[in-house]
Amino acid sequence: MNQPLQGLTVVAMEQAVAAPLCTARLVDSGARVIKLEREVGDFARGYDTAAAGDSSYFAWLNHGKESVTLNYKHAEDLALLHRLLAKADVFVQNLAPGVLSRHGLDDDKLRRLYPRLITCNLSGYGASADVKHLKAYDLLVQAESGLLSVSGVPGNPGRIGVSLCDIGCGVTAYGAVLEALIQRGITGIGSRVDVSLFDVAAEWMSVPLIHAETGNGAPSPSGLHHPSIAPYGAYKSADGALTLLSIQNEAEWARLCSVTFDRPEWVDDPRFASNVTRVENRTQLDDLMQDIVSQWQAVTFRDRLRQADIAFGAMNSVEELAAHVGLRRRTVRASSGQVLSLPAHPFKHHASRSEQAPTVPQTGQHTNAIKAEFTSD
Numbered sequence: 001m002n003q004p005l006q007g008l009t010v011v012a013m014e015q016a017v018a019a020p021l022c023t024a025r026l027v028d029s030g031a032r033v034i035k036l037e038r039e040v041g042d043f044a045r046g047y048d049t050a051a052a053g054d055s056s057y058f059a060w061l062n063h064g065k066e067s068v069t070l071n072y073k074h075a076e077d078l079a080l081l082h083r084l085l086a087k088a089d090v091f092v093q094n095l096a097p098g099v100l101s102r103h104g105l106d107d108d109k110l111r112r113l114y115p116r117l118i119t120c121n122l123s124g125y126g127a128s129a130d131v132k133h134l135k136a137y138d139l140l141v142q143a144e145s146g147l148l149s150v151s152g153v154p155g156n157p158g159r160i161g162v163s164l165c166d167i168g169c170g171v172t173a174y175g176a177v178l179e180a181l182i183q184r185g186i187t188g189i190g191s192r193v194d195v196s197l198f199d200v201a202a203e204w205m206s207v208p209l210i211h212a213e214t215g216n217g218a219p220s221p222s223g224l225h226h227p228s229i230a231p232y233g234a235y236k237s238a239d240g241a242l243t244l245l246s247i248q249n250e251a252e253w254a255r256l257c258s259v260t261f262d263r264p265e266w267v268d269d270p271r272f273a274s275n276v277t278r279v280e281n282r283t284q285l286d287d288l289m290q291d292i293v294s295q296w297q298a299v300t301f302r303d304r305l306r307q308a309d310i311a312f313g314a315m316n317s318v319e320e321l322a323a324h325v326g327l328r329r330r331t332v333r334a335s336s337g338q339v340l341s342l343p344a345h346p347f348k349h350h351a352s353r354s355e356q357a358p359t360v361p362q363t364g365q366h367t368n369a370i371k372a373e374f375t376s377d
Contacts, residue, residue, distance in 0.1 A: 002030070003029055003030025004029045004030055005026060005029040005030040005031040005181075006030035006031070007030075008026070008030075008031040008032065008089045008090065008181075009031070009032045009034070009087060009088045009089055009090075010023055010026050010031050010032065010033045010034070010088065010089065010090040010091075010092060011033075011034050011036065011081075011084045011085060011088045011090070011091050011092070012033055012034065012035050012036065012065070012091075012092045012093070013036045013072075013091075013092070013093040013094075013095060013100075014035065014036075014042070014092060014093065014094050014122075015037075015042040015043055015044060015094065016042070016043065016044050016057075016094070016137075016166065017044065017057060017061065017138070017163050017166035017167065017170065018094060018122050018166045018167075018169040018170040018173070018197060019092055019093065019094035019122045019170065019173070020035075020042070020044070020058075020061035020062055020170070021061050021166070021167060021170025021171065021174070022092055022120065022122065022170045022171075022173040022174045022177065023035070023065065023092050024060070024061045024062065024063075024064075024065075024170075025170070025171070025174040025345075026090070026174065026177065027063070027064040027065060027358070028064070028345045031089075031090075032066070033064070033065040033066065034065070034066045034068055034084060034088075034366075034370060035062065035065040035066060035067050035068065035361070036068050036069075036070045036081070037067055037068070037069055037070070037363055037364065038069065038071065039069050039071070039363075039364070040363075041067075041069075041363035041364075042058065042062070042363075044057045044058045044061070045058045045363065051334055051340055051360070052334035052336055052338035052340060053334060053335070053336050053338075054334045054335055054336070054360050058360065059332060059334060059340060059342075059360045060342060062360060062361065063332040063333070063358040063359060063360045064358030064359070065361055066361060066365070066366035066369075066370065067361035067362065067363055067364055067365045067366055067367075068364065068366055068367045068370045069363060069364035069367050070367075072100075072103055072105065073103065078103070080370075080371060080374060081105075082113075083374045083375075084370075084374055085110065085113075085114055085117060086113075086114055087374070088114075088117060089116070089117070089118065089181070090117070090118045090119075090120060090177055090180075090181070091110065091117055091118070091119045091120065092120045092122070092173070092177070093119075093120070093121060093122070094121070094122040094123065096123070096132075097121075097123050097126070097127040097132040098127070098132060107119045107121070107192045111190060111192070114190070115189055115190060116184060116188065116189065116190045117190045118177060118180045118181065118184060118190045118191055118192075118193065119190070119191075119192050119193070120173055120176065120177050120180075120192075120193040120194075120195070121192070121193070121194050121195070122169060122170075122173055122195050122196070122197075123136070123194070123195075123196045123197075124136020124137075124140075124141065124196060124197050124198060125196050125197070125198045125199075126194065126196040126198065126199060127194065131198070136196075136197055136198065138163040138164070138165045138166045138197070139159050141165040141197040141198050141201050142159065142160060142164065142165055142201065144198060145165070145198055145201035145202050145204075145205055146205055146208065146209075146218075147160070147164075147165070147201055147204070147205060148160075149218070149221070150205075150208050150218065150219055150220070150221060150227070151221055152221045152223070153221050153222075153223040154220055154221050154222075154223075156221075157221065164201075165197045165198075165200065165201045166197065168197075168200040168201065168204065169195055169196065169197045169200045172195050172200050173193065173195040176193040176195060177193060179193075180193055207228075211228075224242070224244065224315075225282070225286075226246075228279060229246070229247070229248070229275060229279070230247070230275065230278040230279045230282045230285060230286075231245065231247050231256070231278065231282075231285060231286070231289060232245070232246045232247060233245075233286070234315060235286075235289055235290055235293040235301070236290070236293065236294060237293055237294065237296050237297055237298040237300075237301050238294055238295060238296060238297055239297050239298055241298035241314070241315070242314075242315035243293075243298055243301055243302055243305070243312055243313070243314060243315070244312060244313045244314075244315060245305060245310055245311065245312040246310075246311045246312070247275075247310070248311075250274070252309075252310060253267065253272075253278075254267050255308040255309060255310065256305075256308055256310055258308075259304070259307055259308035260304045260305055260307070260308045260310060261289065261292055261304075263288075263292075266288075271284060271285070272285055298314075302314075327343065328343065328344035329341045329342065329343060329344055330342055330343070330344045330345065330357075331357040332357055332358055332359070332360065333357050333358070333359040333360065334359075334360050335359065335360045335361065335362045335365075337359075339357065
């Protein structure tokens with residue numbers, strides 16, 4: 001059956017994580033993605049060799065794409081790029097702001113030449129004069145956006161364990177491209193989309209920013225506890241396992257007290273009578289709960305939470321994720337041909353399916369075929 005974006009062609013001048021994730025989503029939805037690389041290849045190819053010889057990042061983000069080596073500074077390759085763009089629906093790029101403009105590939109010119117083309121530009125901080133010179137990688141943006149200041153534990157900031165800003169920027173760009181495709185379907189005219197890592201991270205920081213500017217100050221790092229909801233965090237049972245639970249309303253709080261902990265008197269305790277007072281008295285509440293949980297095995301604690309219909313989760317390792325009953329998987333082939341089992345695309349189109357496992361391309365693997373297909377008129 002046809003996939004949602006089958007028949008669309010995407011040209012991608014991309015590297016690392018954010019832009020490749022955007023186009024990976026387009027591939028998974030059926031689009032054809034032609035990835036333009038330098039002779040040395042996308043530098044993410046060299047991050048590691050964990051995916052059967054390929055980089056884990058590259059295998060995750062680039063399976064199913066066609067790789068073409070191209071240097072737009074050379075007249076012949078620039079002409080090929082224009083032939084590709086003339087037939088493309090979307091052009092995604094994450095070079096430094098202004099680089100393509102210096103070579104006659106600015107958005108306005110491309111739209112005059114190819115009116116239906118959608119251009120999507122990903123950057124670290126955007127293209128304004130104040131920030132376009134700033135270099136950006138994921139961890140740097142985690143720091144600059146204030147994200148690290150509200151993460152980790154007090155006095156010990158730490159990198160969030162995945163490239164969160166890159167991932168957020170890529171997924172946001174994917175959504176913006178889909179909106180632009182819908183708009184083009186209505187108007188027949190392409191448009192420009194700009195997305196930056198910093199803008200995405202800053203938007204995520206809306207709640208801490210509101211607290212900082214109009215509340216009682218930005219929340220401090222709170223480890224495995226929520227800064228503005230209580231109880232919402234991790235508790236260690238007698239076997240050393242951590243279980244996280246979340247209370248979102250007063251009905252849940254009453255069930256937690258009465259059913260899970262057999263402490264109905266906590267419900268009306270003035271220290272804990274509302275979420276606001278529970279947050280104010282979090283240390284006392286956590287101590288009371290932890291004293292009880294430390295006497296139970298994890299299986300007992302989780303069973304009592306289940307009986308009270310309280311949301312909870314185990315503090316799993318990556319190995320435990322691999323064995324999780326909820327983990328859906330998909331099959332991808334490394335460039336060596338070896339089969340890789342990756343987490344599945346996070347949403348499913350039930351009216352469509354792909355029959356074959358996509359393959360991670362070698363650098364420039366499709367260059368000759370693309371040149372032959374997109375010959376000059």
